[in-house]
Amino acid sequence: MNFLKSYRLNDLRYEIRGPVYEKALDLESQGYTIIKLNIGNPAPFGFDAPDEIVHDIILNIRNAQGYSDSRGLFAARKAVMHYTQNLGIKEVAINDVFIGNGVSELILLTMQALLNEGDEVLVPSPDYPLWTASVALSGGKPVHYLCDEQADWNPNLADLERKITSRTRAIVVINPNNPTGAVYDKDILKGIARIAEQHQLIVFADEIYDKILYDGSVHHPMATMVEDTLCVSMGGLSKNYRAAGFRGGWLILSGAKHRAKSYIEGLTLLASMRLCANVPTQYAIQTALGGYQSINDLILPTGRLYRQIQYAYNRITAIPGLTCVKPKGSLYIFPKIDLSQFHIASDDDFVYDLLDEQKVLVVAGTGFNYVNNDHFRIVCLPSIDDLTLALDRIETFLESRRK
Numbered sequence: 001m002n003f004l005k006s007y008r009l010n011d012l013r014y015e016i017r018g019p020v021y022e023k024a025l026d027l028e029s030q031g032y033t034i035i036k037l038n039i040g041n042p043a044p045f046g047f048d049a050p051d052e053i054v055h056d057i058i059l060n061i062r063n064a065q066g067y068s069d070s071r072g073l074f075a076a077r078k079a080v081m082h083y084t085q086n087l088g089i090k091e092v093a094i095n096d097v098f099i100g101n102g103v104s105e106l107i108l109l110t111m112q113a114l115l116n117e118g119d120e121v122l123v124p125s126p127d128y129p130l131w132t133a134s135v136a137l138s139g140g141k142p143v144h145y146l147c148d149e150q151a152d153w154n155p156n157l158a159d160l161e162r163k164i165t166s167r168t169r170a171i172v173v174i175n176p177n178n179p180t181g182a183v184y185d186k187d188i189l190k191g192i193a194r195i196a197e198q199h200q201l202i203v204f205a206d207e208i209y210d211k212i213l214y215d216g217s218v219h220h221p222m223a224t225m226v227e228d229t230l231c232v233s234m235g236g237l238s239k240n241y242r243a244a245g246f247r248g249g250w251l252i253l254s255g256a257k258h259r260a261k262s263y264i265e266g267l268t269l270l271a272s273m274r275l276c277a278n279v280p281t282q283y284a285i286q287t288a289l290g291g292y293q294s295i296n297d298l299i300l301p302t303g304r305l306y307r308q309i310q311y312a313y314n315r316i317t318a319i320p321g322l323t324c325v326k327p328k329g330s331l332y333i334f335p336k337i338d339l340s341q342f343h344i345a346s347d348d349d350f351v352y353d354l355l356d357e358q359k360v361l362v363v364a365g366t367g368f369n370y371v372n373n374d375h376f377r378i379v380c381l382p383s384i385d386d387l388t389l390a391l392d393r394i395e396t397f398l399e400s401r402r403k
Helices: 019-029 051-059 074-087 102-114 129-137 157-162 186-199 261-273 279-290 304-317 347-358 384-401
Strands: 097-100 120-125 141-148 168-174 202-206 230-236 249-255 376-379
Touching: 019 347, 051 279, 074 097, 074 249, 074 279, 097 102, 097 261, 102 129, 102 202, 102 230, 102 249, 102 261, 120 129, 129 141, 141 157, 157 186, 168 186, 186 202, 304 384, 347 376, 347 384
Parallel strands: 120 141, 120 168, 168 202, 202 230
Antiparallel strands: 097 249, 230 249
16 A cells, blocks of 8 residues: 555645755755755855844743743743834734744644635735645635736736635735735735725735835835734744744734634634744744844845845846846845747746756746746845856856747
8 A cells, every 4th residue: 555645735836945956955965066046044145143132042041941822922922012013003912922933834823723625815926835835735725816017016906806706715915025025015005905804804914024125115014904804914033033943933913803713712722732832932032023123234235135136136137038126125036037038948947957057046936826937036145256156157048048
């Protein structure tokens, strides 16, 4: 007898660490050096977590030996609660905050607590693929609404509303956006809130990059727009505080919580079943949110993040046949390939052949559930020297395929 994986895994994809990533590992085992532009992991590129965060974890490590409350340490949740007050989010109480092992765990918990077989969730296209996978893994059906490249990758509200059915339960908003780098317009966010309220849908707001903004862009928290339905907002330490490996995230309930008592009971049950999030990292949350926000230095025009993402954008858009909407936030750029100019069949072929020939690893746009097969994502965390080498190789590869 053969032991088979769950049927729910059959169509799941996570291309950030998918087959092309496995191919890169195989090439490394053969002695090749791979330039990895596939994952937003700050530490390997020299972006260290602030010293005070590390110090607080070390200082409290003996206090972190036991389980915490399943929602999280009181001090950590209170710090998040105070943070919501600074953002203008109304009526968030201490028990409206859940601490998780990164936002990734919380995404799956929120879907498992909500969905029955065949329930639908509206997810942006392109998206961070963990959302699509978590919906499907929880028995639901991800339905992708379009984000418009011609409108700075803002969601298309007409397309979103057109895809609502009697089975739709929720709308996912990823802002600032991964993979496009978009920061959504306030009027668009208000429109999503009104649609959600009209159709009584939960809004899930993935705002893990809310402090990584460029050129004066402003992030508007989704929870400040939603009043007459439930809003579930998510943030964490991984990106703003460069502490991805510490796995510290939080979930905030706001809006019409009185209409979601059963759902919140389910969420609390699932949080209890995993006992608690890792406790050492929880001791860093209060320090992170209340301390010096060093991310602000990195996103200034003189800051390393700003300089690198601007450099990558300028280099990419200087290559004939590539275009790109200028990113307003996050860590990525999402170029488009004019396939008619190259002997390239699709983004998948581009990504695989680029890795095989030039030893540069990027992710295909279809890996983010984008409807067209002509985009790819670049992570802009490497130094300008490393980005220069990678972009030189991308340009060389494209010239070799130019018609």
